[in-house]
Amino acid sequence: MRFEAPTTVEDAVSLLAAESGMARVLAGGTDLLVQMKSGISEPDLVVDIKRIAALHEISEEDGGFRIGAAVPGIALGEHAGVKAAWPGVVEGTELIGSTQVQGRATMVGNLCNCSPAADSVPAMAAAGAIARVVGPNGSRDVPVEDIAQGPGKSTLAKGELVDSVLLPARPDHASDAYLRFIPRTEMDIAVVGCGVNLVLDANGTCTDARVALGAVAARIFLVPAAADALIGTSVDDAALDAVAAACSAAATPIDDKRGTVEFRKKVSGVLARRAATIARDRAKGTA
Amino acid sequence: MLDKTAENGEFKVIGTRPERPDGVDKVTGRARFGADMVMPGMLIGKVLRSPHAHANIKSIDTSAAEALEGVKAVITAADFTADVPEAEYDTMVNCIAHGKALYDGHGVAAVAATSRSIANKALKLIKVEYEVLPHVTDVEEACKDDAPLLHDNIFTEGLEETPTTPSNISGRVQFGHGDVDEGFAAADKVVERKFRTEATHQGYIEPHACVGNLSPDGTGELWCCTQGHFMVRNSCAAILGLDISRLRVTASEIGGGFGGKTTIFIEPLALALSRKAGRPVKLVMSRDEVFRATGPTSSASMWIKIGAKNDGTITAMEGLLKYQGGAFKGSWVSLGCMTAFACYRADHMKTVGYDVLVNRPRAAAYRAPGAPMAAFAVESVVTELAGELGRDPLEFRLQNAAKEGDQSSYGPKHRAHGLMETLEQAKAHDHYNAPLGPNQGRGVACGFWFNFGGQTSTSLNIGADGTVNVSVGTVDVGGSRASMCLMVAEELGVPYEKVRCVVADTSSLGHNDITDGSRTTFSSGMALILSARDAKQKLCARAAKIWEIPEDAVEWVDGHARPAGPNAGEFDPMSLAEVAGKAETTGGPIAGHHECNARGAGVSFATHMVDTEVDPETGRVTVLRYTVFQDAGKAIHPAYVEGQFQGGAVQGIGWAINEEYIYGEDGRLQNAGFLDYRIPVASDLPMIDTVIIETPNKGHPYGVRGVGETSIVPPMAAIANSVSAAAGVRLTELPMSPPRVLKAMDDAKA
């Protein structure tokens, strides 16, 4: 195995593109190293992107925030601007692992690992976040929910990496929330995850919404029916019931060691209702 | 035996909480655990494990692995003789499959190579031809007539007539007294229920690890992480055909055992590889191997029936317990049967147990082996019956609790013990009367464990400066070295800091049984107290020699030799250091020894109380408050007694709520790691409060009872009673994981 630590994105892309065997990007390594140790992944080339200064930046862009691929969870959590605008994305990222893991793990690594249970991704998808993919043929912008193809499998082409994620600008009275269900209190993997992002008008009527579910299908996905159930309402009990029903209906989980189909469908609705309530109260400034 | 008690105000250091002697080393990383040993020329060993739950091994071709550069030895069952004593045969076959893989993870071959990566590569080059057989992992399924059969030479023992067809039920046991039919006929209310529990793992943080070094002349040394190095020595010597005196085993520091390190899994493989390679071999298990191939506890299927009169008197208790012990005999079901009703007095009791074989790893002891599952079932029914009778669950237990002189469920009459006091203190505790919120419930349950004594050998050596070294042969799993030092300090009348304790290797002491059965503080403590008394006698004799008076004219008081009375003469008392300082001229080194098969272990009872909250929409259980009331006899080092109480409760919380072995349709373990085998993390737990009750055990000089195991007996039942109250429906299966609790609540509503 070869290990490279380039200092520019261009060099990283060339290294990845030139490797004839299996190449892997290393960000925080909190997924990759675990996979390598357990023999699940045996790359021929590992390209560490943490030496690329630009990827450590969180910058304002068109009223939103661009978050570099090497920004660890702990840095995101300490960024007042991102926290104020996107508390749901930040809380999803901060749920990853422990304090030690937070010092390393990145939101982009969480995205590119393509686990259906990734904790930062439902909130990012609900936020309408856009990943910037850079490759040998230049760069392209991709909605985060389109990065994963299936568990552990991405839509990135050979030589491509994700350089950053853009969280868009925020109107007034807008907020988001992420909740996951785990049997324990921490150090666990989501059995269901739900991100809700909504915008209210001055009267408290929902004008825009996005709802995403994790861990209940092969990919993290948006639930348009749940968003529709919110838009035009004051996010009252009836709307919340409709959101819950839409999410329970949209979930297509499997029976496995982490939960039954019946349980996960039901809890998808429960979490959607709770996350929507939190997002609403945050948007109103009453949370 | 009991000759010192707190009531007499006799204790000086017993009952204090000094720092543990191994504390600094453990905090700074100097302590050496199983995997920390390195020997010159050492090779790395790896074990190839069966991916099948049940398969005949048609052939094993190791030639490609042997040809790989850096591989120094490859072994299979062919490297072991069949000429192994019966008692060790199953242990050997569990370490390495003989002709048949009996569970997913069963060792099939092992390699030793110059590096880990070469060893891993070599494993992939070993070609094993399997004939996959139908498998069974469920205890009830395994009992059926058409179940896949694990062994064709096992015929159910314990039946009136031994059957002629082989069976997965290796034995039937029965305990009790009276006539349960008569007892139930006299009852006004009867509750009966079925219960299921899944297998759980001891979950010690340190994986099994060892370094074996076996010389061509048949002498060997083994460094390993174990609860009993004498057991390791005897088993390995038997399996490898060595004289036991030729194998010296040293126990490393141990990162938890809880019963799971009371047998061997990799040690004979390391020694066999070393013998073949002519070099030391280190074997360290991965967590995956620990889960798949080392001792979980049994899963169980149980039926319990209890009857009582309207006035609350229990008239009869009956139970049927089926425990699987994995692919070999020995599930501890008999201990489940013996302990099930041990907390109660009733004229009519009966328990029947079946020891069942399935395609799972061989069950190893886990804290009070066999008792916690039975207590879960029995204490659930006791609380339900109390409810049906309109009685407070603690008062109902107080009314029916076993007392001194009562016929026990397991044979002998009860001696004095602290069960009543645990119940009384529980009832009087502010926890019992604290208000509960919505979706919250409170549960109580009792538990019992026998405790054990066993073979013990200790020695005590006094240095020229009057400091003391003591050697024990019982591995220190829970802080026992501190307790040993306290007992010796108490007996000799010297400060705790002047006494140091080591766990000596197998060549340095007589045989010591394993650290199990909550026996270490009881039996090694007793042997050390008697070693100290032996030394004191010798110290008095030395003083007598110095003073030129008769030996019996000297007594040992407060760490000093002094003339026993006015007739003995006028001499200034001599301290331990003063007598020891003159040892060279008075007869040489001064030491004390004791060897015994310790009898008189005192049983320990506990009552646990727990509050939980259930999320009505997800079934998730939060433990809000937990209090343990347990009889310690005498708490030598109260902090470590509390630690045992807390640790048992925490492991019980894991067992109750989330821990379980999950097998797929293919018979393979689905969750062989800490991500999906969910032991509680710190933030899942409230502080576990403890109340130490001290009803001295008359079988120990200071009144000690073992405390390490009883604490895991009541938790699952206490939590089940609490969760059932909070959820409004009786939960009868473990673990009470969110999907299961939610389903039970939804089913109850429907």
Ligand SMILES: Cc1cc2nc3c(=O)[nH]c(=O)nc-3n(C[C@H](O)[C@H](O)[C@H](O)COP(=O)(O)OP(=O)(O)OC[C@H]3O[C@@H](n4cnc5c(N)ncnc54)[C@H](O)[C@@H]3O)c2cc1C
């Ligand atoms: C103890 C522990 C607890 C954890 N808890 C959680 C949890 O609660 N929730 C959760 O969701 N996850 C959890 N994880 C998983 C992991 O920490 C997260 O997925 C984390 O966000 C991964 O980020 P990373 O920077 O460490 O990724 P890495 O391990 O560096 O990379 C992950 C994958 O993405 C690829 N990759 C990384 N960056 C890029 C890029 N810029 N472009 C293209 N490909 C890239 C890598 O090649 C690799 O395949 C836990 C892990 C551990 C060890």
